[in-house]
Amino acid sequence: MAVPKPGEPVLLSGNEAMAYGALAAGARFYAGYPITPSTEIAEVMATELPRVGGKFIQMEDEIASLGAVIGASLCGLKSYTATSGPGFSLMQEHIGYAAMAEVPCVIIDVMRGGPSTGLPTKTSQSDVMQAKYGSHGDYPSIALTPSSVLECFTLTVRAFNLSEKYRAPVILLSDEIVGHMREKVVLPDPSQLEVINRAKPTVPPEWYEHYQDSVTGMSPMANFGEGYRFHVTGLTHDVYGFPTERREEIAALMEKFKNKEIHNTRDLTMVEEYFLADAKVCIFAYGSVARSAKQAVKILRRNGVRAGMLRPQIVWPFPKLPVENMLEKVSHVLVPEMNVGQLRKEVERLSCTDRAKVQGLNVLDSSFITAEQIVDRVREIRARHRHVGEYVNG
Amino acid sequence: MAEETKLLTRSADVHDWLRVKKKFPHLWCPGCGIGIVLGATLRTLEALHYDKDEVVMVSGIGCTGRIPVYVDCNTLHTTHGRALTFATGIKLARPDLKVLVFMGDGDALAIGGNHFIHAARRNIDLTAIVVNNSIYGMTGGQASPTTPLGKKATTAVYGCIEQPFDTCALAIGAGATFVARSTVYHVKHAEKMIKEGLEHKGFSVIELISNCHTYYGRINKLGEPIDMLNYMKEKSIMSGPDVTPEKMTEMGKQYLLGVLQHDTSRPELCDLYEELISREKSS
Numbered sequence A: 001m002a003v004p005k006p007g008e009p010v011l012l013s014g015n016e017a018m019a020y021g022a023l024a025a026g027a028r029f030y031a032g033y034p035i036t037p038s039t040e041i042a043e044v045m046a047t048e049l050p051r052v053g054g055k056f057i058q059m060e061d062e063i064a065s066l067g068a069v070i071g072a073s074l075c076g077l078k079s080y081t082a083t084s085g086p087g088f089s090l091m092q093e094h095i096g097y098a099a100m101a102e103v104p105c106v107i108i109d110v111m112r113g114g115p116s117t118g119l120p121t122k123t124s125q126s127d128v129m130q131a132k133y134g135s136h137g138d139y140p141s142i143a144l145t146p147s148s149v150l151e152c153f154t155l156t157v158r159a160f161n162l163s164e165k166y167r168a169p170v171i172l173l174s175d176e177i178v179g180h181m182r183e184k185v186v187l188p189d190p191s192q193l194e195v196i197n198r199a200k201p202t203v204p205p206e207w208y209e210h211y212q213d214s215v216t217g218m219s220p221m222a223n224f225g226e227g228y229r230f231h232v233t234g235l236t237h238d239v240y241g242f243p244t245e246r247r248e249e250i251a252a253l254m255e256k257f258k259n260k261e262i263h264n265t266r267d268l269t270m271v272e273e274y275f276l277a278d279a280k281v282c283i284f285a286y287g288s289v290a291r292s293a294k295q296a297v298k299i300l301r302r303n304g305v306r307a308g309m310l311r312p313q314i315v316w317p318f319p320k321l322p323v324e325n326m327l328e329k330v331s332h333v334l335v336p337e338m339n340v341g342q343l344r345k346e347v348e349r350l351s352c353t354d355r356a357k358v359q360g361l362n363v364l365d366s367s368f369i370t371a372e373q374i375v376d377r378v379r380e381i382r383a384r385h386r387h388v389g390e391y392v393n394g
Numbered sequence B: 001m002a003e004e005t006k007l008l009t010r011s012a013d014v015h016d017w018l019r020v021k022k023k024f025p026h027l028w029c030p031g032c033g034i035g036i037v038l039g040a041t042l043r044t045l046e047a048l049h050y051d052k053d054e055v056v057m058v059s060g061i062g063c064t065g066r067i068p069v070y071v072d073c074n075t076l077h078t079t080h081g082r083a084l085t086f087a088t089g090i091k092l093a094r095p096d097l098k099v100l101v102f103m104g105d106g107d108a109l110a111i112g113g114n115h116f117i118h119a120a121r122r123n124i125d126l127t128a129i130v131v132n133n134s135i136y137g138m139t140g141g142q143a144s145p146t147t148p149l150g151k152k153a154t155t156a157v158y159g160c161i162e163q164p165f166d167t168c169a170l171a172i173g174a175g176a177t178f179v180a181r182s183t184v185y186h187v188k189h190a191e192k193m194i195k196e197g198l199e200h201k202g203f204s205v206i207e208l209i210s211n212c213h214t215y216y217g218r219i220n221k222l223g224e225p226i227d228m229l230n231y232m233k234e235k236s237i238m239s240g241p242d243v244t245p246e247k248m249t250e251m252g253k254q255y256l257l258g259v260l261q262h263d264t265s266r267p268e269l270c271d272l273y274e275e276l277i278s279r280e281k282s283s
Helices: A014-025 A039-048 A062-074 A085-101 A128-133 A149-166 A176-180 A247-262 A289-302 A320-329 A344-350 A371-388 B002-015 B034-047 B083-093 B105-111 B113-122 B167-174 B187-199 B213-219 B225-235 B245-251 B269-282
Strands: A009-013 A027-032 A055-058 A078-083 A105-113 A119-123 A142-144 A169-175 A182-186 A231-233 A271-274 A281-284 A307-312 A314-316 A332-337 A357-362 B055-059 B074-077 B098-104 B127-132 B178-183 B204-209 B236-238 B255-262
Touching: A009 A014, A014 A027, A014 A039, A014 A078, A014 A105, A014 A149, A014 A169, A014 A176, A027 A039, A027 A062, A027 B083, A039 A055, A055 B083, A062 A078, A062 A085, A062 A105, A062 B083, A062 B113, A078 A085, A078 A149, A085 A105, A085 A128, A085 A169, A105 A149, A105 A176, A119 A176, A128 A142, A128 A169, A128 A314, A142 A149, A149 A169, A149 A176, A149 A182, A169 A176, A271 A289, A281 A289, A281 A320, A281 A371, A289 A307, A289 A332, A289 A371, A307 A320, A320 A344, A332 A344, A332 A371, A344 A357, A357 A371, B002 B034, B034 B127, B034 B187, B055 B083, B074 B083, B083 B098, B083 B113, B083 B269, B098 B105, B105 B113, B105 B127, B105 B167, B113 B167, B127 B187, B167 B178, B167 B204, B167 B255, B178 B187, B187 B204, B187 B255, B213 B225, B225 B236
Parallel strands: A027 A055, A027 A078, A078 A105, A105 A169, A142 A169, A231 B074, A281 A307, A281 A332, A332 A357, B055 B074, B055 B098, B098 B127, B127 B204, B178 B204, B236 B255
Antiparallel strands: A009 A182, A105 A119, A142 A314, A271 A307, B178 B255
16 A cells, blocks of 8 residues: 555554654664564565665564664664564664664564563563663663554654654554554644754764763764764763773763653653543553553543543653652552553552552453453442542551 | 885875774784784775775674774674674665675674575675684683584583584575685785675675684694694685595695685675665656
């Protein structure tokens, strides 16, 4: 099929919308390896990239795919790859490299059941912690979680923007449901999209520092073949990119990585609040599960329960401020997740005894969490706490 | 006298390719063959009048992986074994750049073996220089995929019992369109092989036999660097129509030098891609 025209209704799957979002963001290089349930993204790119003068290559594995993506990005092409669980595990080596070498790139992980080969065609949200801590060492992590087909498009554009802006690998955490579901969408006009390109150096080559120190953790980036002749390495390096073992230079580099998250909190926070203003029960949900959560809020509200939803569109860095605000206001938080409670533990970390009680609804049998399951769990929680007293621990 | 002047000029030109102020002294052991590989490469680049801005040097991990950092061009020190994958992305993104990839034997053939055969199969225009010293040097002398049968390493203390890879035969089998071998003893010949590899359009592999006297030489009692270079001299034979494996065995030769594969009939990947783009764009 051809690239859908902006402004006209079209039926698309989440995976297709991500591929078109990448094209709209200016992606001109894709390297990947086939894996269910992400393969459609590669198939769209194989068709569309040559038509716009871009390059697609199917590599020998996922490690190679991200290697090629980083190579192309160093030459100035916006580059990305898409995979699922087992491939995402293989990519961790080069996610760490991209973070260390500060090379912009986007990695889509359409989550499926794990561990190991797991459930290739079933949905899951069990890669959330891997998206944060998957590669060794301390590095800044950015991960986005779309929950609709339109958002697959818009958040992909946003992922490229963040990647170019912060010179960092950015992860799009989709899941099998979001990736394969089809919805009617109207894609935005390119003129209405904010597209960010990496900042170019304004100094002559002899003054250029490829890893210029900055409070915000961001620095301009020259591309290979433009006369700047810089060095890139996965070793801990100085501002020029040359390997170093000097303590002050090591500390400065690690500080820069931390600053990317610390000094850009506002830009890296993106949440949707749904009926949260007067809510006593908050459902904290992301990705496909947030669709059921939204439905559950509607049902609960119809039945007189003051329920609301907080949905992070960016899960890493974790949206500390909106979650803390929410915890101050509500008495109960339910975190429905298709994993053992990976993000619930993050919410719990921010919740102390005088704040709201946090509970999980964790489904591990590969089935999708329905609105009814969420509603039932909320009723159960309310009944239990009416019995022992609303604000008593236990 | 004229000869001496010429040498001096060349040395100054080569000097210009180095990050002299920023990066020296280098980290290799005194007497290491990798310095000879670096010198031969730079003299070749200078002889070919390449512009520093159009040259990209990519490497993996290990002693050989440290080559690019000393060179004043676009340099990329990647992960262990994966240099060819980064180089593939670079070449596809910028087919006009000259991309050289430096790998050691463990880097190219063990952890990077899969990437090595697939780069060869694709026939992408990269020049891969595999420095083969039969050992993992940087980690302290462990056995590699090219450690000969019976030779010792810190992880093959009773002698290696695995069959080694023949780098060039592997490259030819996988579809590399230019394959050559030389040694760090045969410096002028090595330069010639690198030059022909760079001039070849397609995937080129140049295996350069080198010495690691610090680990491989010491554990196998092969002597000083000079002794190891002399060994290369004695055990090498130039390829030719009458040089057969049987004859090599008979003569006690170990290294077959020269161009072992040169196929100009197969199309190169980036060329095919540019054709595809122009076809799809016009349709």
